Amino acid sequence: MMGMEVRGKVANLLTHLILVTAGFVMVVPFVWMVSTALKGNSEIYIYPPTWVPAEIHLDNFARAWRYAPFGRFYVNSVFVAVTITLSQVVTSALAGYVFARVRFPGRDMIFYMYVATLIVPTQVTMLPLFLMMNELKWINTYKGLIMPFLANAFMVFFLRQFFSTIPMELEDAAKIDGCGRTRFIIQVLLPLSRPALASTGLFTFLGHWNSYIWPLIITNSTRMRTLPIGLRYFVEESGAQHNYMMAAALITVAPVVLLFFLAQRQFIESIARTGVKS
């Protein structure tokens, strides 16, 4: 019995040892980012690099913010990601409701066409979409950034699955009480679906907050750039010093990390539940 206990303890110690080492590797880039973001202009050229800055330079953030219009990038990113998320929730809730609960001839065929759109890679559609936007003069506009993503078949599919689990009797009872379809959706169905809406909404928001290739293609002036694209050009073109770059990266990362700490369980459970890759 003693042997078993000792073996268990050794195994536990080994487990933690491996996890701490792996965890350390995961954290290093973040520590490196924060540490560099706080360093002074001369300290970034010390080699081998220091871990703890000799002097804390909080003014790096103000400088980075001034070098490129990060405030503007923030507003653009928030506006684009929030508009897309809200629109997708509305269009998908309506469609999901139909596919889950309203029967009519041809419905299933339409549903298969929705699902079929999921297999198309963005890399295929972005080329004609760009040409379309070019014709419409939507390049470098919010319309160009937002319009292609007003609906998304994955969210339709996900909400349909969720709506199917809500008993039909509930709707029948509501109907008998004189509650119309739209009112049923708004006052009964959506409140009951809050967890499902929260998970898909969270991932849609995150996906578009971090979105890269489309905003890169569709914007061509600084004032229309979203945060990732603004940061990308800041890193690529400004020739700015590394401490300002890392300060800018930290500014970009901070809100999502904050959101993650606030809604951590939501994040993890949604992934395990839906298997969405943002």
Added chain:
Amino acid sequence: MIDQAQAGFASRLRHYLKRPLLRQDLIAGVTYLVPSALSLLFFVIIPVVSALLLSFSKWELLSARDRAFIGLDNYAHLLTSAEFWNSIRNTVYFGVVKIPVDIVVALLIAMLLNREIRGLPFYRTIFFLPVITSTVAVSAVWRYMYDPNFGFANAILKWLGMPAQTWLYDPKLAMPSVILAALWKGLGYDIVIYLAGLRGIPRIYYEAAAIDGANNWQRFWKITWPLLSPVTYFILVMSIINSFRVFGQIHVLTPKGGPLRSTEVIVLYIYRKAFQEYRFGRAAAAAFVLFAIVTVLTQLQRRVIEPRVHYE
């Protein structure tokens, strides 16, 4: 058959139109679908068809005169283009190295986390943090870490007594460097999926195996691995599709596709053809090859691997 189906559809439609309650269903159903259907029609379905037509055309953005239907010429060009094959090779290299390492490490860490250890939420947070952070921001950090002069990567090598490297500027090292950054970024996602899978395996199997005297190794290969096979299958399919679509990380780390185009994966190739050389026809053909590869691989996996996957 089709005529019959159509007749059935038409008669059912008439049936629905005749009855007020059913007619209401039909009208509401169609109305509620309008916003999403129009959006998908204009921004997915029409673009796919246009992309196909585009791939059969010569289409230069800058001169309207340089546009013509040329049949399969773009595809024929791709077949003989060294640049295109290079991008395919790089994509396969990326996936073939990254995916197995990712699966082994993610499963190992998930199994360790599943040992009812203390501090699980803490570890989970750490592994998951790279997944949700902005690709551009963390790629900027990695790019700086790989900096040959002031980067952290060379500091480690120096500490280990090894010669300094040029990382992203070295044609041989650029792709492995990119893969390492990609592994770091995506690992937490697969850990969370594996962890959920491990939680789903009933403890009683392990207890029964312990009574029968099975050792850890046997328990892993006879219980854990087969019962996790649907999860592994899911991760494998997603990873392969995603490795063919990888763009952002590589574009930030090596904006020009790396030294000697050593990190130019297929989407970087498409991006360069369309948005730097303005050859939309050729880019569209490459995009359709990408589409075809992803579709064939998913089907292949469904036919060949899925039958061997153990479902409970």
